[in-house]
Amino acid sequence: MxxxxxxxxxxxxxxxxxxxxxxxxxxxxxxxxxxxxxxxxxxxxxxxxxxxxxxxxxxxxxxxxxxxxxxxxxxxxxxxxxxxxxxxGDATISERAEIIFKQEKVLREQLKMLKKQMEILAYKKVYYQELLAGHTTDSCNPQRQDVTEPNIAPKR
CATH class of the missing domain: 1.10.1660.10 (Multidrug-efflux Transporter Regulator; Chain: A; Domain 2)
Structure with missing residues (x-):
């Protein structure tokens, strides 16, 4: 196939x-x-x-x-x-290939960055689901006195 x-x-x-x-x-x-x-x-x-x-x-x-x-x-x-x-035509194949290879590398870097951003959003999504369900309190609101961490990224 x-x-x-x-x-x-x-x-x-x-x-x-x-x-x-x-x-x-x-x-x-x-x-x-x-x-x-x-x-x-x-x-x-x-x-x-x-x-x-x-x-x-x-x-x-x-x-x-x-x-x-x-x-x-x-x-x-x-x-x-x-x-x-x-x-x-064919006389420019190597130059064209170089452009495509470079852009593939750029795109792979973008994908890595997007994956990291997705991890942060997934973490924040769970955080807000827990808040909305009433299972936790908002510990990232700077207006509160008991803020412990910004809850931006997962603890590792």
Missing amino acids: TKKTPFEGLTDSTSKYTVKEVADKLGMTTYTVRYYDNAGLIPDVGRTSGNIHMFSDLNLTWFKLIHCLRATGLSIDEIRRYIRMCLE
Whole structure:
């Protein structure tokens, strides 16, 4: 069984989606779709006779990749450079790979930080559940005289 890719089935270059349809399909805002398009990040965008932008399945792959790279902190200029290299072809593979490897590392660091933040929130959730159930008193309210600890993170 082959692993499904995030871009599977998106190879048709026939223009068929409006800005709103792209936004709905990809879970983006229409503002984001327009922004990426107006920034020149989406290659080969079709247009109707009325000059309305129309996007293909292939364009959707660009939107997905760009949105992912932005979420990892890559700047619009860096993304533009990456896309330009993609369009240049095989001569830029090593440079493109370096960008992707770097962004993967950035994302792994973000995941570590999010995991730590989730642990704190999970601890605080249990703390508040206990408070709401009346099983304990609020020991982190600075207005109280008996505050023992800020109850921010689990004791280890």
